[in-house]
Amino acid sequence: MLQKNEQYSPLSPELTAKEVRSFIEENFLFRGNCESIRDDESLIAAGLIDSTGVLELVAFLEEQFGIEVADADIMPENLDSIRAITSYIASHKPR
Numbered sequence: 218m219l220q221k222n223e224q225y226s227p228l229s230p231e232l233t234a235k236e237v238r239s240f241i242e243e244n245f246l247f248r249g250n251c252e253s254i255r256d257d258e259s260l261i262a263a264g265l266i267d268s269t270g271v272l273e274l275v276a277f278l279e280e281q282f283g284i285e286v287a288d289a290d291i292m293p294e295n296l297d298s299i300r301a302i303t304s305y306i307a308s309h310k311p312r
Contacts, residue, residue, distance in 0.1 A: 233282075234303045240277050241299070245270055256300040261293065271296060278302070283311030 228236065234256060241254070245265045260266040266274060274296060275286045284306060290296075295305040 237302050257298050259297050284309040
């Protein structure tokens with residue numbers, strides 16, 4: 218992860234997914250290895266993230282990737298899987 222005061226520069230989708238996966242592993246994973254989570258697996262259905270966790274995820278995305286997540290964008294289509302999150306990040310320019 219980026220250190221404080223480091224600026225984000227766009228990463229490849231693979232590196233972005235790795236950053237997101239690392240955050241999920243460190244903050245939400247209580248069932249073993251994060252590598253066992255498929256990129257398209259629902260984080261909510263898997264029991265990894267609840268509504269409070271989504272807010273933590275949003276704060277991470279805004280801080281780590283320098284994007285602003287609009288309230289209207291906080292929906293499963295954007296934030297319910299590593300693939301959806303990676304695509305969302307790629308479609309938003311840093312602030």
